[in-house]
Amino acid sequence: MSSAPFTPEFLDLLAAHQPRLRRVARLYCPEADDRQDLYQDIMLQLWRAWPRYEARPEVQVGTWLYRVALNVAISDLRQRTRRPAAARLGPAGWSELPAPPPEGPDPDDLAQLYRAIERLSDVEKAFVLLYLEERSYAEMADILGITQNNVRVKMHRVQDKLRHLLTQPA
Structure with a gap:
């Protein structure tokens, strides 16, 4: 280093x-x-x-x-x-890094979404993160090292899983 x-x-x-x-x-x-x-x-x-x-x-x-x-x-x-x-x-030297913004309490709906996301696999979380960042499928494919078609299929599955998790009690 x-x-x-x-x-x-x-x-x-x-x-x-x-x-x-x-x-x-x-x-x-x-x-x-x-x-x-x-x-x-x-x-x-x-x-x-x-x-x-x-x-x-x-x-x-x-x-x-x-x-x-x-x-x-x-x-x-x-x-x-x-x-x-x-x-x-x-x-x-960490003091040179920009200070993180203060974290406030999450609204209930955002907290529920994060609880659902926490139940996803590591790879599924990566898809959600990139989706929330409004990354294109081409960018997602490049970042994750998979094809755009594979991104489409996996995104559809992750979205279905999140819908299911959000309708289930925690």
Whole structure:
């Protein structure tokens, strides 16, 4: 890992995409403390991967951000299911990162939607996240590494599953 300080370009990128990255953390972590830890892990992995992206930016930056964030979120979820929660300390310099916006209470309908999304598989959550971000099927296919036709089929199945979950008592 590079010990160089965060560059202004990197900090601007994080600030511009912070709401999207927070949504990734929200979808994969229902608990606020875990969500903040995941958000910091995503930031750390983005910082570690930034030099490789800068050297060869063949992929759009938004696609790259999603790939890194989703990979970190899914890995974190798998680790949390295998071990008890433990306090993790971030590296020195986290104070340079943009502060997350304060989280307020969710309206009832939004809370119900998040509870339903929490019951989806890791891959299904990725589809919901990209759908909520209004990503095209082409972008989804690129981010997830599958065909557009496969995206259409899976999106239809995820939407049906969410409809079913929203009509069921929690």
